[in-house]
Amino acid sequence: xxxxxxxxxxxxxxxxxxxxxxxxxxxxxxxxxxxxxxxxxxxxxxxxxxxxxxxxxxxxxxxxxxxxxxxxxxxxxxxxxxxxxxxxxxxxxxxxxxxxxxxxxxxxxxxxxxxxxxxxxxxxxxxxxxxxxxxxxxxxxxxxxxxxxxxxxxxxxxxxxxxxxxxxxxxxxxxxxxxxxxxxxxxxxxxxxxxxxxxxxxxxxxxxxxxxxxxxxxxxxxxxxxxxxxxxxxxxxxxxxxxxxxxxxxxxxxxxxxxxxxxxxxxxxxxxxxxxxxxxxxxxxxxxxxxxxxxxxxxxxxxxxxxxxxxxxxxxxxxxxxxxxxxxxxxxxxxxxxxxxxxxxxxxxxxxxxxxxxxxxxxxxxxxxxxxxxxxxxxxxxxxxxxxxxxxxxxxxxxxxxxxxxxxxxxxxxxxxxxxxxxxxxxxxxxxxxxxxxxxxxxxxxxxxxxxxxxxxxxxxxxxxxxxxxxxxxxxxxxxxxxxxxxxxxxxxxxxxxxxxxxxxxxxxxxxxxxxxxxxxxxxxxxxxxxxxxxxxxxxxxxxxxxxxxxxxxxxxxxxxxxxxxxxxxxxxxxxxxxxxxxxxxxxxxxxxxxxxxxxxxxxxxxxxxxxxxxxxxxxxxxxxxxxxxxxxxxxxxxxxxxxxxxxxxxxxxxxxxxxxxxxxxxxxxxxxxxxxxxxxxxxxxxxxxxxxxxxxxxxxxxxxxxxxxxxxxxxxxxxxxxxxxxxxxxxxxxxxxxxxxxxxxxxxxxxxxxxxxxxxxxxxxxxxxxxxxxxxxxxxxxxxxxxxxxxxxxxxxxxxxxxxxxxxxxxxxxxxxxxxxxxxxxxxxxxxxxxxxxxxxxxxxxxxxxxxxxxxxxxxxxxxxxxxxxxxxxxxxxxxxx
Ligand code: C2E
Ligand code: CA
Ligand code: CA
Numbered sequence: 001x002x003x004x005x006x007x008x009x010x011x012x013x014x015x016x017x018x019x020x021x022x023x024x025x026x027x028x029x030x031x032x033x034x035x036x037x038x039x040x041x042x043x044x045x046x047x048x049x050x051x052x053x054x055x056x057x058x059x060x061x062x063x064x065x066x067x068x069x070x071x072x073x074x075x076x077x078x079x080x081x082x083x084x085x086x087x088x089x090x091x092x093x094x095x096x097x098x099x100x101x102x103x104x105x106x107x108x109x110x111x112x113x114x115x116x117x118x119x120x121x122x123x124x125x126x127x128x129x130x131x132x133x134x135x136x137x138x139x140x141x142x143x144x145x146x147x148x149x150x151x152x153x154x155x156x157x158x159x160x161x162x163x164x165x166x167x168x169x170x171x172x173x174x175x176x177x178x179x180x181x182x183x184x185x186x187x188x189x190x191x192x193x194x195x196x197x198x199x200x201x202x203x204x205x206x207x208x209x210x211x212x213x214x215x216x217x218x219x220x221x222x223x224x225x226x227x228x229x230x231x232x233x234x235x236x237x238x239x240x241x242x243x244x245x246x247x248x249x250x251x252x253x254x255x256x257x258x259x260x261x262x263x264x265x266x267x268x269x270x271x272x273x274x275x276x277x278x279x280x281x282x283x284x285x286x287x288x289x290x291x292x293x294x295x296x297x298x299x300x301x302x303x304x305x306x307x308x309x310x311x312x313x314x315x316x317x318x319x320x321x322x323x324x325x326x327x328x329x330x331x332x333x334x335x336x337x338x339x340x341x342x343x344x345x346x347x348x349x350x351x352x353x354x355x356x357x358x359x360x361x362x363x364x365x366x367x368x369x370x371x372x373x374x375x376x377x378x379x380x381x382x383x384x385x386x387x388x389x390x391x392x393x394x395x396x397x398x399x400x401x402x403x404x405x406x407x408x409x410x411x412x413x414x415x416x417x418x419x420x421x422x423x424x425x426x427x428x429x430x431x432x433x434x435x436x437x438x439x440x441x442x443x444x445x446x447x448x449x450x451x452x453x454x455x456x457x458x459x460x461x462x463x464x465x466x467x468x469x470x471x472x473x474x475x476x477x478x479x480x481x482x483x484x485x486x487x488x489x490x491x492x493x494x495x496x497x498x499x500x501x502x503x504x505x506x507x508x509x510x511x512x513x514x515x516x517x518x519x520x521x522x523x524x525x526x527x528x529x530x531x532x533x534x535x536x537x538x539x540x541x542x543x544x545x546x547x548x549x550x551x552x553x554x555x556x557x558x559x560x561x562x563x564x565x566x567x568x569x570x571x572x573x574x575x576x577x578x579x580x581x582x583x584x585x586x587x588x589x590x591x592x593x594x595x596x597x598x599x600x601x602x603x604x605x606x607x608x609x610x611x612x613x614x615x616x617x618x619x620x621x622x623x624x625x626x627x628x629x630x631x632x633x634x635x636x637x638x639x640x641x642x643x644x645x646x647x648x649x650x651x652x653x654x655x656x657x658x659x660x661x662x663x664x665x666x667x668x669x670x671x672x673x674x675x676x677x678x679x680x681x682x683x684x685x686x687x688x689x690x691x692x693x694x695x696x697x698x699x700x701x702x703x704x705x706x707x708x709x710x711x712x713x714x715x716x717x718x719x720x721x722x723x724x725x726x727x728x729x730x731x732x733x734x735x736x737x738x739x740x741x742x743x744x745x746x747x748x749x750x751x752x753x754x755x756x757x758x759x760x761x762x763x764x765x766x767x768x769x770x771x772x773x774x775x776x777x778x779x780x781x782x783x784x785x786x787x788x789x790x791x792x793x794x795x796x797x798x799x800x801x802x803x804x805x806x807x808x809x810x811x812x813x814x815x816x817x818x819x820x821x822x823x824x825x826x827x828x829x830x831x832x833x834x835x836x837x838x839x840x841x842x843x844x845x846x847x848x849x850x851x852x853x854x855x856x857x858x859x860x861x862x863x864x865x866x867x868x869x870x871x872x873x874x875x876x877x878x879x880x881x882x883x
Pocket of ligand 2: 650708740
């Protein structure tokens with residue numbers, strides 16, 4: 001079974017374990033717990049100590065009193081008995097020869113008065129010779145004390161000390177437990193000396209005496225013990241009670257005088273139940289208190305942790321908000337009921353560059369706005385207060401440089417329908433505003449010159465036409481094209497070109513009124529709208545002014561640049577009633593100037609009108625023909641002159657409109673301009689390739705094939721160009737293919753040209769330069785481009801052999817070709833003399849009416865058959881047959 005103290009310590013241990021666990025989980029604070037526990041238990045311990053101490057003192061006092069009373073009784077009883085026996089001893093010392101009867105009479109007298117007396121004996125010379133009462137004590141007669149171990153010591157002590165000795169308690173020979181009082185008897189000898197006679201003993205009933213004195217080994221709440229056998233005090237043995245009593249702590253002892261000796265009485269409190277109850281009360285109180293504190297601490301810590309948690313949460317979210325605010329450039333603010341700025345965030349002050357953030361006020365913020373915006377904000381705030389209407393305004397902070405745009409949002413906080421305060425945000429939207437403005441500008445403005453762009457121009461023109469229509473007025477449109485822009489760009493680079501454009505825009509602007517509109521349409525094309533012109537003359541004055549102004553040299557990159565302008569003028573309503581037509585016609589007029597003298601202006605006129613309409617009609621018809629694949633391809637032989645070369649032919653597009661043929665020269669430029677040409681080239685390429693295959697299929701070895709390719713395809717988007725390259729490559733697998741490109745493409749130097757030509761060449765396509773000699777640029781490109789063939793333009797060939805300059809030029813081209821190892825083809829050979837001239841100078845091939853006109857498929861097949869039949873040799877008969 002578990003005893004009470006163990007339970008206590010177990011409970012303390014449990015409490016400690018629980019506390020440790022809680023401390024570890026931070027559910028209670030360690031320091032406070034230690035402090036509380038140590039104070040509770042130290043108080044408990046001290047209280048317990050002093051309680052126990054005072055209890056002990058109480059007990060001691062009671063015990064001492066108890067012992068005192070017992071001792072008093074014992075001493076009294078023993079003293080009375082001894083005194084009675086002393087009388088007998090005194091009588092014997094005078095009458096040693098006492099008769100038995102006298103002895104018995106004397107003893108009987110003592111006996112009668114002393115209730116605890118068992119017997120009285122006299123032992124002269126230490127041998128018991130008389131005893132009273134005899135009955136029951138016969139066994140003691142004749143007992144020699146010297147021979148009796150148990151009794152000898154006390155007897156001798158009494159004899160030697162001449163003092164009464166209380167011996168025992170001891171077991172009587174005749175039975176019982178007795179104390180024996182022994183008194184020595186001395187008599188006067190013959191010579192008067194004192195002589196030891198013997199001993200007188202009185203045997204007392206110890207049990208009865210102890211009982212009479214109230215001595216009992218175990219009381220209700222205490223234990224008693226007595227030691228000091230034979231009156232030897234602490235040295236004597238324990239004869240009453242448990243010897244352990246003497247050893248126990250807090251024992252109370254008291255000496256008791258018996259005869260000439262001493263006993264030692266001891267008492268101790270046996271398991272004081274009251275004490276235990278008090279201590280336990282204290283301990284349980286302490287445990288309960290500690291437990292209670294533990295709960296309280298835990299509770300407090302929980303609250304504290306919760307608080308700390310929410311504080312941290314709050315701080316976190318606050319920081320997050322601050323950070324988010326900083327990133328989003330958003331600040332917060334609050335107006336109280338009196339519309340005073342009572343609260344605002346850091347960003348708020350930062351964004352508005354408020355130097356003294358603490359003392360910032362509403363008026364300080366308001367003062368940053370212009371008067372108009374101040375009003376706007378004031379009204380918004382007022383409406384918010386009076387009608388609980390939220391607001392969201394964007395206002396410029398005029399004070400800041402560069403100017404900032406702030407979006408201010410306000411929301412009313414209401415209670416019972418009354419606006420208590422207004423809470424809001426402020427956001428820096430400068431970047432967004434600038435972005436939007438830029439976008440708007442870019443959408444309507446030309447970035448380089450700042451002039452309205454084509455898009456904006458169209459809108460303006462439409463607006464002006466509508467206005468003029470309502471008021472029966474005129475509008476003039478001037479189309480301006482710089483004459484030398486391309487060469488400036490080539491020679492000074494794009495930067496130089498840009499400077500020229502900016503300066504040109506400047507000059508045009510300065511030639512017109514503020515109400516007139518100047519726009520940049522594209523590249524080096526500008527346009528002017530003169531709203532409200534009264535007559536042609538007014539428009540021509542402005543046009544002439546512009547031409548004259550552009551005629552002045554431009555100072556660009558420390559160089560004088562001369563770049564004139566060509567100007568075309570169209571008028572509303574005469575030359576067109578819509579914006580598009582007017583602009584096209586002004587362009588047409590400009591083109592007229594460009595074609596002739598440049599550096600001038602002209603009006604759109606009847607002739608141009610006619611041509612314009614014609615062009616328009618032609619374009620429609622051509623588009624249809626292309627879409628319906630109603631074009632045809634003719635083939636013109638290219639005949640080798642050196643005897644060993646291969647026969648070849650050029651594919652030339654033909655368009656029959658009804659019964660008449662339309663010459664390529666009159667529709668090819670239109671097709672180039674409008675982009676139809678790429679469709680046409682594609683048609684020609686595929687037709688020619690298919691024809692070549694058909695020839696082979698019919699058993700005729702097909703000639704090599706030459707197709708014309710417009711430079712336009714090189715300006716197509718990358719994807720289109722790549723598709724075109726693939727198409728050409730496919731055809732090159734089916735025919736021996738040469739593409740003819742004009743010199744112009746190479747001088748224009750498109751970034752793709754070189755790469756594309758290299759790609760084609762790698763696939764076995766040969767490259768020929770068409771109309772060679774008509775170009776105006778250097779010949780250096782010949783080294784840069786992958787070229788196989790030069791086709792000498794028919795213009796020079798036609799002047800051979802009579803015209804010297806043509807002769808020189810042709811000879812130069814021929815020798816150049818020879819040096820560069822290129823194949824040389826002469827175009828437009830019409831006479832035998834020309835042929836002879838070319839043949840004599842090593843021209844490799846010839847093409848022209850002399851040899852054969854361009855022929856439709858079947859005729860060409862026949863021509864080729866005849867050519868092959870004559871052993872791959874051209875002869876005049878062939879030309880005539882093809883006639
Ligand atoms: P080109 O490439 O220089 O073609 C040669 C032109 O000279 C052809 O004119 C041809 O009929 C003509 N011709 C041939 N021999 C003689 C001659 O002995 N005397 C004279 N006076 N002319 C001769 P055509 O067919 O009218 O073509 C004119 C131009 O149209 C071509 O000049 C070429 O630049 C272009 N062209 C023709 N077909 C196509 C085509 O399919 N695509 C492209 N992009 N252009 C083509
Ligand atoms: Ca050609
Ligand atoms: Ca040509």
